[in-house]
Amino acid sequence: MHKTQYPIISKGGYEMKLYQNGVILTMNAAGERAGSMAVEGERIVRVGDEEELAKEFPHAKKVDLRGRTVMPGFIEGHVHLLNYAYSLTKIDCAPLKSIEEMIEAGRKYIRERQVPAGKWVQGRGWNQIFFAEKRNPTTADLDAISTEHPIVFTRVCEHMVVANSMALSMAGITKETENPEGGEIEHDENGNLTGLLKETARYLIYRMIPDKSVEEIKEMLVNAISIASSLGLTTMHTDDFETFSDKDWRKVMRAYRELEQEDRLNMRIREQCLLPQIDRLKEFIKEEILERHDTSMVQAGPLKLLTDGSLGGRSAFLRAPYSDAPDTCGIAVFTKDELNELVTTAHEAKMGVVCHAIGDGAMEMCMDAFLKAQEKRPDPDARFGIIHLQITQPDILKRFKEQNVIAYMEPVCLNSDLHIAESRVGAERLPSTYNYRTLCDMNVMYTMSSDCPVDSLNPFDSLFVGVNRCDYSGYPEGGWMPEQKLTVEQMLRGFTINGAYASFEENLKGSLEEGKLADFVILSQDPTRCDPMKLRDIAVEETVLGGRTVYRKK
Incomplete structure (x- = not known):
């Protein structure tokens, strides 16, 4: 930045x-x-x-x-504030314990709100881990809600959606539709659509949903920020540009700036700019980064890149295949050359770069891209960052320290992930997962984040999970991989002074x-x-x- x-x-x-x-x-x-x-x-x-x-x-x-x-x-290191604001208008699937409950929740939503036929019905937050059926929902399940409404429900990780027949038809998706680059349209063993769309394939559905106006965005943000303020948050590093299908970054920045001008913005916003296409990135640099419209309330930058998916959705990019899906290593969203070009372009513009990377394969690509960028424009204080960092092999941990890369930790994700980690990566790789204490002991710079609406926005939920290494129910007793427990002081530093460091503001707040x-x-x-x-x-x-x-x- x-x-x-x-x-x-x-x-x-x-x-x-x-x-x-x-x-x-x-x-x-x-x-x-x-x-x-x-x-x-x-x-x-x-x-x-x-x-x-x-x-x-x-x-x-x-x-x-x-x-x-x-x-x-509290300084939130990585969140999707506008997505969270939007999610408050959708069906909350997070508490649901079965697909049957999800179907009933959808029917109730349509019935109580009298949603006209043909209007979109959206839900978010489902997690098959907690479903009694222990499987992903399908098109048939959503068709049981309604065949007269286009329906799409987003998984808790935000990297996978399930759509009903009407939504798939409106998007023109058939079993012959080819996978978009960096995405997957799932088929069953007979070659038929399951209704599941992963990574960039989600946008085939999202583009069909009507976009929001600046005024609508502003009102959603005011509502969400009021909740965030009640949780003690004063700064949010947030990724908002692709919340809606138009991916209109100008509209998002305008909404924040108008709220500031109207004295209605009760949160310091540090936009993590999701711009995965080189042309859009160059356009943004010209209009935003070089012009520098920053204030104490709203800042644009760094560049944010999604380099892989999620562990729960088996789309995080691993070096070796998934233990419970040996035919896949997940999804690398970019080729090495594409990632190198994006990172170097932003770095040369002094924009800064943070990358979503969950798998060790994705993190290796990011670390290599950071090195390439430094070769072009050496900067010992570049403050590159990696968000999530869940599968951290010893060589990856070492590179965090050697390359001075900020670790955007997310302990709260263990509330759900501790239940699936071993099945996904196996016993041999398990000790190299969620190594937060190891990174702290190595004196790697780190921040704390929630990835909300993927996980809870409440910092005290994060503190509880990070310090105790257990889920909200207290399972397992004594903690999961307890040697990786963080102290309260370490957690608080990640949520305060270290969060300020991430945006070059440690001397200000x-x-x-x-x-x-x-x-x-x-x-x-x-x-x-x-x-x-x-x-x-x-x-x-x-x-x-x-x-x-x-x-x-x-």
Whole structure:
């Protein structure tokens, strides 16, 4: 990402506030705790001893924390905010425990909302792992919901969809339709369509769904951001450009900027720009990166690339075949030459690059592409990143350190993935999966993320899974691969100062220190002193963005 920092302009006229009678987790380099914090306008004026600050600022408005804990606002390392906002309008399949329940949920949605025939019905979040039938849904299952509505349900990973007959027909998909590059149209043993579409094949369906206007996008974002604020988030690194079939990045950036101009944007947005075609990337660089429209609220960049799929959908690109599907290694979305060209083009424009890579095969391609780009324009502080990094063989771990690549960790994914990892990769490769603690011990720079709406947006769900290495129910007792448990402090650094580092903003936010932005949260209790099994019980009681309260628990 471009390293020229935006100016921070104080609007003035703010009353100084002195937060006291609580615990201040500064998240500074020394990990210090303090008793009081002075804030004026959008900046932190001082952090330190309560008595000393009370004497220094005798006229400041006193804010009694009543023993509660203050820490920097959470920085979400990788999320799909607009997709999450859109998902709130769809059928939520995540809680469903069977395909029969999914069918009934679809019928109920149509019945209660009186959806006219011919109108699209969408759902998201299904996971066959948790279905009683232990299989993927099919066209026949969705036809049981309705044959008078085009229906598409997206898997929890967002890398696979299932469509009914009407939707397939509208998209012109038949059993003779060829796979698009980087995608798969699944067939059964008889050569008939199953209704499952993987990776780029999803867009054959998505392109048929009506797009949203800028105003519709804005209202969806305001709703989703209000939820995010209630969870303590103050910055989101978000991938939004291909949420809708038009893939109109101008519309997305316009929506965010108009919300900022209207003073309705209560979240700092760092757009991870999904631009997988070289022509679109060059166009974006010309209009956005070279012009630099960045503000303290909205920034464009880095380039985001999806280089493989998901482990659950068996589309993550592995070096060796899947243990439970030995005929496939998954899907590499790009050839090596395509990936190298995209990464180098962005790097030469000082745009920055982060890549979704789950399999070891995909990560190897990314690391090679980063090296190629550095040969063209050496930059010791490029801050390339890899998102998800689930199948990390020892040589891949070593390259994170050697190449100074940021690891965008996602511990919360283990809530579901710990149930399938061994079946997908086998016992021999299992020790080389989800090696978060190993990366921390190697002093690799890392951030924390949720990939929402794939997994929970709540940072305390992430803390619970990352610290305990178990699912939400507490399974397995003692933790899954417990040697990879993270400490609460490691998790919090990933969600704060390290998240700021990822966007070259570690001197502006991410810790509670003099002169930094007053982005912070007030918590019901101190997560560093909490029973690890009760981390999900911690409540966000107030969220402050630039000195302004954007959420207060009622």
